[in-house]
Amino acid sequence: MARFQGRYQKNLLKNPKISVLIAVFFLFFILYISTSNFQSKSVAITNNSDSDISYLLAPSSYGYNNFSEFIPGHLPLILSIPHGGHLFPDEIPDRKQTIPGTIKSNDINTQEIGHLLSKRIMQRLNGRRPFIVVNHLGRSKIDVNRPLKEGVEIESGNETQIVWNDYHSFIRDAIDEVELRFGYGLLIDIHGHGHPENYIELGYVLSSATLSLSTNALDNNIEIASESSIRALYTRKQNVMSFSELLRGEYTSLGGKLQNLGYDTVPSHVHQFPMPNERYFHGGYSVQRYGSRHNEQVVDAIQIELPRFLRLGNKRLREHFVDNLAEALVWYIQKYYFPFKNVEM
Numbered sequence: 222m223a224r225f226q227g228r229y230q231k232n233l234l235k236n237p238k239i240s241v242l243i244a245v246f247f248l249f250f251i252l253y254i255s256t257s258n259f260q261s262k263s264v265a266i267t268n269n270s271d272s273d274i275s276y277l278l279a280p281s282s283y284g285y286n287n288f289s290e291f292i293p294g295h296l297p298l299i300l301s302i303p304h305g306g307h308l309f310p311d312e313i314p315d316r317k318q319t320i321p322g323t324i325k326s327n328d329i330n331t332q333e334i335g336h337l338l339s340k341r342i343m344q345r346l347n348g349r350r351p352f353i354v355v356n357h358l359g360r361s362k363i364d365v366n367r368p369l370k371e372g373v374e375i376e377s378g379n380e381t382q383i384v385w386n387d388y389h390s391f392i393r394d395a396i397d398e399v400e401l402r403f404g405y406g407l408l409i410d411i412h413g414h415g416h417p418e419n420y421i422e423l424g425y426v427l428s429s430a431t432l433s434l435s436t437n438a439l440d441n442n443i444e445i446a447s448e449s450s451i452r453a454l455y456t457r458k459q460n461v462m463s464f465s466e467l468l469r470g471e472y473t474s475l476g477g478k479l480q481n482l483g484y485d486t487v488p489s490h491v492h493q494f495p496m497p498n499e500r501y502f503h504g505g506y507s508v509q510r511y512g513s514r515h516n517e518q519v520v521d522a523i524q525i526e527l528p529r530f531l532r533l534g535n536k537r538l539r540e541h542f543v544d545n546l547a548e549a550l551v552w553y554i555q556k557y558y559f560p561f562k563n564v565e566m
Contacts, residue, residue: 278350284387285380287357289365291391292339294352297406297558298550299395299520300339301354301507303366303388304412305332309359313381316361320371325361328413330532334543335411341547352395356388365389366410366505392511396520405453406558408522409550410507413532416500421486421531423476424504424524425468426450426514432468432487432494439465450504450512451521454557469493475523478549484531484542502526 279293288308304327316325332355343350356365363381364372365388373381392408399406414422427449431439439445446455446464455464462473469488471477476489487495495501504512504524512522531542 278348282391284391285383288384289387289391290353290355290357291394292350292353292355293398294350294395295402296342296346296349296351296554297399297403298342298351298554299354299392299399299406299408300335300351301392301408301410302332302335303356303364303410303507304328304360305330305335306356306358306360306362307332308357309362313358313362314374314376314379316364316372316374318371318374323371324364327360328411328527328532330539331411331413331527334527334532334539337540337543338411338547338550341544342551345547345551352399354388354391354395356384358384366412366507368506372506392507396511396518399520403558405457405519406521407454407554408508408511408520410505410522410524412502412505412524412526413529414500414502414526415529418495418499419485419528419530420492420499421476421479421484421528422502422524422526423486423488424450424502424508424526425488426504426509426512427468428503429495429497429499429501436463436465439463439468448514450508450514450523452516453513453519454521458557475549475553478552479546482545482549484545 282291282293283289284291288306306327316323335353335355339351339353356363358381363384365385366372369375369382369385373379373385375382396406396408410424416422427445431445434442434445440463446452446459449455449464449468451467455462455467458467462470466473468474469476469490471481471490474489476486476492479486480489480491485492487493487501502524504522508522508524511518511520513519531539
């Protein structure tokens with residue numbers, strides 16, 4: 222009987238139909254196991270905010286000749302870096318504009334700071350990366366933080382017009398993605414300044430004169446909040462917080478957080494406004510264009526101007542500052558832009 226069973230089993234295995242059925246069974250079994258594992262991993266990502274999702278990072282996209290770069294993210298935070306480009310191709314003519322206030326030198330190390338800042342934020346948020354938009358051309362060739370006619374040489378065939386459009390298309394793409402996935406968000410436009418006061422300057426598209434108004438004047442004039450680049454944030458929080466608190470509160474503003482971390486910042490609870498003899502950048506083209514001061518826009522924008530000593534000092538000092546800046550920004554977006562409307566990352 223045993224010998225008969227052995228011969229029967231061998232004959233079954235020699236049967237082509239039986240062999241095909243066995244192979245198909247094992248194939249479906251393997252696919253089932255693989256699919257189950259993938260689905261389990263996906264559920265863990267979307268439902269557990271502590272999951273590390275850095276392996277989901279998408280690659281960069283580039284504009285014309287790789288002069289502009291878009292790095293996708295999965296946070297309601299966008300970092301834009303307009304003036305840190307390292308490319309100065311001879312075939313692109315230097316800008317010749319003589320418009321008052323025109324600057325053609327780079328904001329040194331802002332690109333390096335922006336990339337390191339992204340890494341530090343990812344470390345604090347389990348691999349979640351902010352969106353990043355970078356201009357790689359030097360400022361003597363293009364200024365993407367000015368209107369097109371001021372930022373490039375308007376000449377027939379001048380390729381910097383294409384680069385300017387690429388850069389702003391990437392910012393628009395990032396904003397659209399943030400609005401779609403999170404409902405609202407924040408754009409941080411990273412710059413550097415050489416003012417002797419060495420403050421970190423935060424620009425909300427409000428002049429020095431406006432910032433110098435009393436707390437009551439800031440809070441009682443609704444037009445001031447409406448004209449700022451954080452109008453949408455104030456609209457969401459106005460029932461629980463005043464505009465002056467968002468602007469310079471010790472425990473409620475970005476400036477207050479940076480000040481408490483040891484960096485003189487204006488506006489903040491310590492430096493509420495620039496003194497009459499102090500220079501201050503209140504927010505340039507990108508913050509003015511993309512901030513939520515326009516009623517239909519829900520992504521806020523803040524220009525951050527970094528003093529020379531934080532950008533050009535020794536590497537250890539710069540890295541320590543970037544770590545503190547990451548702490549401040551993570552605190553800020555967790556306080557004002559979490560929870561997301563769409564919890565899937």
